[in-house]
Amino acid sequence: MxxxxxxxxxxxxxTIEFFHPEQNSLPGNILAQLAETITKTGNDDNVKVIILKSGGDRTFCAGASFKELININDAATGKVFFSGFAKVINAMRKCPKFIIGRIQGKTVGGGVxxxxxTDYCFATKFAAIKLSELNVGIGPFVVSPxxxxxxxxxxxxxxxxxxxxFYEAEWARSKGLFAEVSESIEEMDSKVEAFxxxxxxxxxxxxxEMKKIFWKGTDDWDHxxxxxxxxxGRLVLSDFTKKTLEKFK
Structure with missing residues (x-):
């Protein structure tokens, strides 16, 4: 697909759904579409609540697209690449509607x-999380706030x-990332729908008005x-990162 x-x-x-055949990794064009869709949907008067999900039944999101990451050769391109997740996060932050997360499986990096x-997040017991950016010589700078x-x-x-x-879903729930963890996708989907x-x-x-309060203190996040x-974008050009990425070619 x-x-x-x-x-x-x-x-x-x-219901907003994204999908990529490579474990729901997100290249720049899909990130741009996702940010635009969240903004448009949030401003639709017919919408009272948003469910955000990904396609497939195994991985919620594998993070940034490695194919694009490997091909970055200058700082400006690097900044544009990493700004993709920034735009999605800011679209979610500014969205006037509650966004319910549906996390069916593992999620890495930008997916975390x-x-x-999201404003309230459901997951399955298979939804382990990992921030792997340090492995390639960068860090989760955009998503860490x-x-x-x-x-x-x-x-x-x-x-x-x-x-x-990979940190297990129950650990993530104990730290506040997930509100509830279900035994199966079917159980989770039933809870998401009812909620x-x-x-x-x-x-x-x-x-x-509640959402404005929840996100108080984040007005500077665009900058x-x-x-x-x-x-x-600068670190991805470092000798360390370039050598590491060569292994993935």
Whole structure:
């Protein structure tokens, strides 16, 4: 199947789904589509709540596209590349509707940042998380503000430093990333559907005002995440990272 971003609205619930055949890794064009779709959907008066999910039943998101990462040859291109996740996170932050995350399986790097940017997140027991960026000579600079906001500095720094380890879904739940962990995708989907329907019974204006409070103190993230993207864009050109990426060619 080809990569896609698609959305549909039913009974005031919008479902946004992204997919990429390489374990739902996200190249720049898909990230741009995802950010645009989140913004457009959030401004739709027919939508009261948004469910964010990925296609397939194994991996939620493998992070950034390695094919694009390997081909970066200058700092400007690097900044643009890493700004892709920044735009998605900022679109989620500014979205006036609650975003429910549906994390069916493992998630890595930028995918953890997306999960952390949801307002309420469901997962299965298979949804282990890993921040692997240090392995290739960079760091989770763009996504770390979102992860730190949700999980705290201690948990974020632990998984950022321990870049080879997948942390189990229950650990992520204990640190605040996931609200609930289910035994199966079917169980999770039932909970997501029921929760979204229940949110639709609440006052939309109240939910919008609550979201503003939840994200208080992040007004500088347009600038902050752009700065972080520039750091990653510079480090990806380092001798260490270039040598490491050669192994993946």
């Amino acid at each position: 080809d990569a896609y971003v698609k959305s549909n609205i039913e009974n005031n619930i919008a 940042g997306i999960a952390a940017s 979102a992860i730190e906001r949700k999980m705290g500095v201690s948990a974020m720094s632990q998984i950022a430093i321990d870049a080879n380890t 979204a329907k229940h949110l639709c019974t609440y006052n939309p204006e109240a939910m919008t 902050l995440l752009a700065e972080r993207a520039a750091i990653s």
